[in-house]
Amino acid sequence: MLAALGWTTLRPLWPPIAAASTQNGSPSQSLGRRITDLIGSNGWPGSAHDVAMWKEMGISWARGPVGPGQAHSASDPMRVDKTGNNNESDLPPIIIQDNRNGIKTLLMLAYTPLWNASVPRDSKSAPVDVKAWERYVEAVVRKYRAPPYNLRFFQIWNEAAGKLSGGSPQASFWHGAARPGVGDDLDAPYERAMQDYVEKIHIPAARIIRRYGAYVVYGGWPDQGGLETLSQWLEYRSPRYNQRMLDCVDYLDTHYLPVKDLDYLYARYVKQGPARGLWQTEIGDRYMMDDHYLPRYFFDLAVWALDRNWDDANKYVSMVYHWDGYEPFRLTHRGPPARTYNVSGRSLIVLNQTVGGVLSRLPQKLQFGPDASGSALYSDKQIVMQVRALPGWRTVDATKLTPPSSGRAKVQFIDAQSGSVSSATDTELKWNDQALRIRFNVPGRVNGHGGEGPAEHLAYIVVDPE
The missing domain is CATH 3.20.20.80 (Glycosidases)
Known part of the structure; x- marks a missing residue:
């Protein structure tokens, strides 16, 4: 049921994000x-x-x-x-x-x-x-x-x-x-x-x-x-x-x-x-x-x-x-x-x-699978990734990122133009050995025009700890 709602139960190893972002030395948080x-x-x-x-x-x-x-x-x-x-x-x-x-x-x-x-x-x-x-x-x-x-x-x-x-x-x-x-x-x-x-x-x-x-x-x-x-x-x-x-x-x-x-x-x-x-x-x-x-x-x-x-x-x-x-x-x-x-x-x-x-750095590097790319930051306690990808199931990993202390987090896939949120079944969130992995399903009807290359979809992946 938690998975159907877009929630995943996690081991309580991740300190609160606000504290983590302060520890990385970013003056912007304060x-x-x-x-x-x-x-x-x-x-x-x-x-x-x-x-x-x-x-x-x-x-x-x-x-x-x-x-x-x-x-x-x-x-x-x-x-x-x-x-x-x-x-x-x-x-x-x-x-x-x-x-x-x-x-x-x-x-x-x-x-x-x-x-x-x-x-x-x-x-x-x-x-x-x-x-x-x-x-x-x-x-x-x-x-x-x-x-x-x-x-x-x-x-x-x-x-x-x-x-x-x-x-x-x-x-x-x-x-x-x-x-x-x-x-x-x-x-x-x-x-x-x-x-x-x-x-x-x-x-x-x-x-x-x-x-x-x-x-x-x-x-x-x-x-x-x-x-x-x-x-x-x-x-x-x-x-x-x-x-x-x-x-x-x-x-x-x-x-x-x-x-x-x-x-x-x-x-x-x-x-x-x-x-x-x-x-x-x-x-x-x-x-x-x-x-x-x-x-x-x-x-x-x-x-x-x-x-x-x-x-x-x-x-x-x-x-x-x-x-x-x-x-x-x-x-x-x-x-x-x-x-x-x-x-x-x-x-x-x-x-x-x-x-x-309030914005602060996400010090971990993102590793995207094929046909996807992007970057990320903290917005208050949420991790927000902006991703560009071709249709189909795609992945992104953030290594050396421990789960929140609550052991719970919600992930959403948000269209960058309309703001519509995809079904919870279109995202999967897992932590293995202090590494975050997200699978997300990019819709077949993308919101980009293409140009020199194939048309991509622009969206936000929001990870919200609870």
Whole structure:
């Protein structure tokens, strides 16, 4: 009867999981890191209903621009109360609503008003008058660092890069200063892109942000730019300021990289400093056409972060681009008649519900049988494995893992998209010689599309001690 209910009686050799996870030296257990600490989105929740949807998906960060600054001339009044692509929305009530609902805000400082643009009619070019850029930054930080907003995180520009490794000669969002003989030719290499950006944009803005006791978030290095090229930018020392850009960055930021590629920046700039953390302020977009992309990304990021001194809730953050729209791969479809979840949004809900506790490392290595793979962590006292597998009976083993002291545990197989739980007869749990073995039956109708290889099923195996 116990087996039919998904329960197995075990020898009382396994200490409580919470104690075991504390003994393995993870600081995250006592500090209470959660999956929601990692999850953000571009854009804003516009209504109470939107906020409720964000909470259900576990989104705890929002990112958006602020403007318009001095839109038409240096004599214009300074306005920093609008947001959105066309400055169509009032920013102050959005931030107050976010604060009230536990959503943190990252304000993006950008771009150049056309009247001050080095390249005519180009808001992505360098300012002619850097003082005007500084006035705008100062106005934003002074206003939103103070009550009732109390913001601490400000991002400088967006995807500023020069000649990209393996990509375009120029970046889409940094065209720099006008160059003789080039005009509006964006295919012409811009050899001083790094120097001009550091001296005209980044360091002036960073000094203002830090003067107000706030944190500087780098402007999002594009994935096609190459991390070695990013290092050249970060470590360039400005003769004018006698500082590197790296000296004026608190949180490094990249866009659209897989989790494994973050190791380069972590080892070089975060593990021993000087950066406080590593963010991606844009992930997803068309990558979310793969229904498995988003739950895999955030679960992998959590496992990765737990192995890399996740000692601060703000240390590792990734923000989905975008949370709403009309494409079927966005988190939600904005309607009409009403906003609804897409597959990617539902998968975040399942992730948030399944891995909703305090997270800590699972030190044991998983050994999967043929046609299955995955990773695992602790969520409170539960072991949660995220598995990818082909249809049929599959296995996973965790050696050197003793049973819980109660001698009882429940195992569930949960669809990562729908949240549905398979029948108890589709899972078997055994312990032999301090090794956990789970057999699980992957349904013939998988929830993945395949692509280059055969379509796989994405699910969670949850082991709950009692």
